[in-house]
Amino acid sequence: MQLRHIIGWIAMLLISTSFSFADFPSSANAQDASDMETKEVEVFLNDLFHTRSKHLAGTSVNLEKDYDLGSSSGRHALNIQKIRATYLHAWADHRSMAVVDAQSKVRIGRMKFTGNQVKLTLGHSQQIAYTYHDTPSKMNWFGLGTWHVMTLTKKDNRWVVAKEWFLDPLEENPKKIPAGVLPPSPSDRSIPSGKQYNRQRAVDYANKYAGLAWGAGNEGKYNRKYKNYNHLGGDCTNFASQALGDPEEGGGLKMRGPWRYHYPNGGTRTWVQTDSFKHFLLNSGYGTVIARGHFGDLTQRTDKRPYGAIGELVSGDLIAHVMHNDVDHFSIVTGFDDHGYPLVNSHTADRYKAPFDLGWDDETQYLFIHIRD
Numbered sequence: 001m002q003l004r005h006i007i008g009w010i011a012m013l014l015i016s017t018s019f020s021f022a023d024f025p026s027s028a029n030a031q032d033a034s035d036m037e038t039k040e041v042e043v044f045l046n047d048l049f050h051t052r053s054k055h056l057a058g059t060s061v062n063l064e065k066d067y068d069l070g071s072s073s074g075r076h077a078l079n080i081q082k083i084r085a086t087y088l089h090a091w092a093d094h095r096s097m098a099v100v101d102a103q104s105k106v107r108i109g110r111m112k113f114t115g116n117q118v119k120l121t122l123g124h125s126q127q128i129a130y131t132y133h134d135t136p137s138k139m140n141w142f143g144l145g146t147w148h149v150m151t152l153t154k155k156d157n158r159w160v161v162a163k164e165w166f167l168d169p170l171e172e173n174p175k176k177i178p179a180g181v182l183p184p185s186p187s188d189r190s191i192p193s194g195k196q197y198n199r200q201r202a203v204d205y206a207n208k209y210a211g212l213a214w215g216a217g218n219e220g221k222y223n224r225k226y227k228n229y230n231h232l233g234g235d236c237t238n239f240a241s242q243a244l245g246d247p248e249e250g251g252g253l254k255m256r257g258p259w260r261y262h263y264p265n266g267g268t269r270t271w272v273q274t275d276s277f278k279h280f281l282l283n284s285g286y287g288t289v290i291a292r293g294h295f296g297d298l299t300q301r302t303d304k305r306p307y308g309a310i311g312e313l314v315s316g317d318l319i320a321h322v323m324h325n326d327v328d329h330f331s332i333v334t335g336f337d338d339h340g341y342p343l344v345n346s347h348t349a350d351r352y353k354a355p356f357d358l359g360w361d362d363e364t365q366y367l368f369i370h371i372r373d
Contacts, residue, residue, distance in 0.1 A: 258280060
């Protein structure tokens with residue numbers, strides 16, 4: 001697991017002991033605060049994330065005014081926003097795209113006021129729209145969802161960001177974007193039906209329960225039938241297992257052997273842990289390897305694979321993101337954009353129909369796993 005993710009899990013664990021994200025309780029429950037102060041913070045946060053979205057889309061805005069530039073943590077929070085915008089546009093340019101719009105929705109959780117500071121939790125749903133250079137009139141979009149813990153300070157009679165933590169799906173070095181050209185897409189992208197695995201239901205499940213990601217269903221909430229493992233190391237594998245194996249709404253792949261969820265207590269190691277899940281899929285016969293490699297390897301066209309290995313993915317398949325020979329993350333393929341780019345849903349940093357390599361560097365390898373129908 002990457003060091004930044006380990007740090008993130010520690011932070012998430014600390015967060016979970018102090019605040020509850022589950023239902024986003026109304027900020028009307030703010031402690032030791034007047035209604036006017038609470039309203040001021042709400043207005044500031046909505047304006048802040050709107051400004052950030054404009055910046056992310058490439059609009060020239062004054063980000064600095066919303067941060068405590070007198071503190072190192074405030075400057076760090078500002079720098080994170082600048083780096084993520086730089087990365088996103090660099091990634092899009094590598095993929096012959098242009099980011100054309102971004103929208104935000106925030107759900108403000110608990111606030112705790114102390115003097116001229118307020119500590120709070122917040123959920124952020126982000127929509128990012130892009131076009132391809134050769135088809136600028138056709139807009140594609142994807143959704144992201146992130147949990148934030150923030151400290152705001154009041155300076156010169158206005159609120160500014162003094163500290164912020166969130167697990168960022170765009171946290172990557174813009175100089176380490178892998179090279180590779182997306183090959184032509186197969187003409188048939190229909191979802192096949194099978195006897196043991198219902199792909200369409202697996203995709204529908206992943207779309208419904210993609211959490212805070214813009215576009216997801218269920219009012220931004222996970223399926224409460226299952227335990228949330230975000231504060232225990234990450235929920236991505238638990239979510240992939242749910243999409244494949246939920247007997248009521250998901251793909252209905254039969255639980256067997258070590259791959260099981262014990263309602264309401266939780267999943268087995270094979271259900272929730274990345275490498276155990278991968279080994280089970282491949283050893284049980286439920287899954288077969290399409291290909292493994294870096295982005296450039298998987299997009300390479302050959303006589304045997306005129307659409308590249310990437311062209312053999314179908315909705316309902318899985319992608320394992322491999323770092324240093326360990327599976328770091330799982331996502332489920334939920335569709336393709338108008339150029340055939342595989343789009344995925346996942347948990348932890350929530351994603352809804354997001355390009356599968358977004359937020360991963362040139363050291364990442366991908367394991368494409370076809371789930372047998």
